[in-house]
Amino acid sequence: MSIAAAAAAATVTVVSPPITSSNLRSLSITNSFKSSSLALQSKTATSTTTSLIRNPRFRSSVSAMSVSAQENRYQTSFLDRRESGVLHFVKYHGLGNDFIMVNNLDSMEPKVTPEQAVKLCDRNFGIGADGVIFAMPGWSGTDYTMRIFNSDGSEPEMCGNGVRCFAKFISDLSNLNGRQSFTVHTGAGLIIPEIQHDGKVKVDMGEPVLKASDIPTKIPPNKDQSVVKTQIEVDGVNWNVTCVSMGNPHCVTFGREGDENLVVDELNLADIGPKFEHHKLFPARTNTEFVQVFSRSHLKMRVWERGAGATLACGTGACAVVVAAILEGRSERNCTVDLPGGPLEIEWREDDNHVYMTGPAEGADLGVDE
Numbered sequence: 001m002s003i004a005a006a007a008a009a010a011t012v013t014v015v016s017p018p019i020t021s022s023n024l025r026s027l028s029i030t031n032s033f034k035s036s037s038l039a040l041q042s043k044t045a046t047s048t049t050t051s052l053i054r055n056p057r058f059r060s061s062v063s064a065m066s067v068s069a070q071e072n073r074y075q076t077s078f079l080d081r082r083e084s085g086v087l088h089f090v091k092y093h094g095l096g097n098d099f100i101m102v103n104n105l106d107s108m109e110p111k112v113t114p115e116q117a118v119k120l121c122d123r124n125f126g127i128g129a130d131g132v133i134f135a136m137p138g139w140s141g142t143d144y145t146m147r148i149f150n151s152d153g154s155e156p157e158m159c160g161n162g163v164r165c166f167a168k169f170i171s172d173l174s175n176l177n178g179r180q181s182f183t184v185h186t187g188a189g190l191i192i193p194e195i196q197h198d199g200k201v202k203v204d205m206g207e208p209v210l211k212a213s214d215i216p217t218k219i220p221p222n223k224d225q226s227v228v229k230t231q232i233e234v235d236g237v238n239w240n241v242t243c244v245s246m247g248n249p250h251c252v253t254f255g256r257e258g259d260e261n262l263v264v265d266e267l268n269l270a271d272i273g274p275k276f277e278h279h280k281l282f283p284a285r286t287n288t289e290f291v292q293v294f295s296r297s298h299l300k301m302r303v304w305e306r307g308a309g310a311t312l313a314c315g316t317g318a319c320a321v322v323v324a325a326i327l328e329g330r331s332e333r334n335c336t337v338d339l340p341g342g343p344l345e346i347e348w349r350e351d352d353n354h355v356y357m358t359g360p361a362e363g364a365d366l367g368v369d370e
């Protein structure tokens, strides 16, 4: 289906996973999109494909909407029905960080434009999500490619919770013949998720990037080429920050000048979050994690995500938090990180310098049982 056909889509079908022919039920949502922005969006999508492929880290108005719930039973999976003008998707979430998942395995061109993603992600006038994730064919030898649009339409390099959802989505879509692990090309390079026996997904998130200019941040490096526990002024207050990229940029803070012990529940995230995100010291904007230390292996964080705002969880953010905590001498290499949506297990392994993230990923449960 072409971008134009997708954009002109009149019907979007939501299906509750697991995706099997026997238990398939659907909820139809009818959208009318303004078609005037289509040509421009198609160009945007193409240029983002190009920039993703060039990423050097790969080395190692909804004008009207009506919703009608129907009980439809189909003999075959919805994935086998390819009506033109219909976008099929499912909702997945990792600890409440939720995504519209699109089966894009037949094309390297996203079936949804950034502008459409903004509309689809709207929690009142759209479907509601923190982002749209596309499962695409592999690239340069990988099994698959994952791309994502934030709810503001921007394209991040990587998404930790998203890649766990991606792994579950792929295993629901494809016959993996018992394989539980595969390789995924992302804007942050090669990512390897593995579905564990307990249903959780463990992800090799690769090596953290610490060089300030690669994160990118304009904060002057204070330790080798990295920014570790240095002060920046945000809205008239000095914050101690450590900067880490997990393919996407993160600014991690454990507190303000003279007040090292953040109580993260007391923060006005909606006020301070955007001031970090759009700070002039972060040329590509930044995700920001506010962290409270319970012990050397137990941390709690709240996140303000670039392009998505306050979310219930951020996988790359939790990885960045543990890397920052280790760099600042606050934690061990294995930590439980509590997020508003639940805990993630993070390890920054000494032997290979890779960060490993383990946590759940689930399809949205519409509560419709057989």
Ligand SMILES: N[C@@H](CCC[C@H](N)C(=O)O)C(=O)O
Binding pocket: 097, 150, 155, 156, 157, 158, 159, 160, 161, 162, 248, 249, 287, 305, 306, 307, 308, 311, 313, 314, 315, 316, 317
């Ligand atoms: N929630 C994600 C991160 C998504 C991308 C982020 N908003 C960005 O722009 O970098 C995660 O779980 O990592």
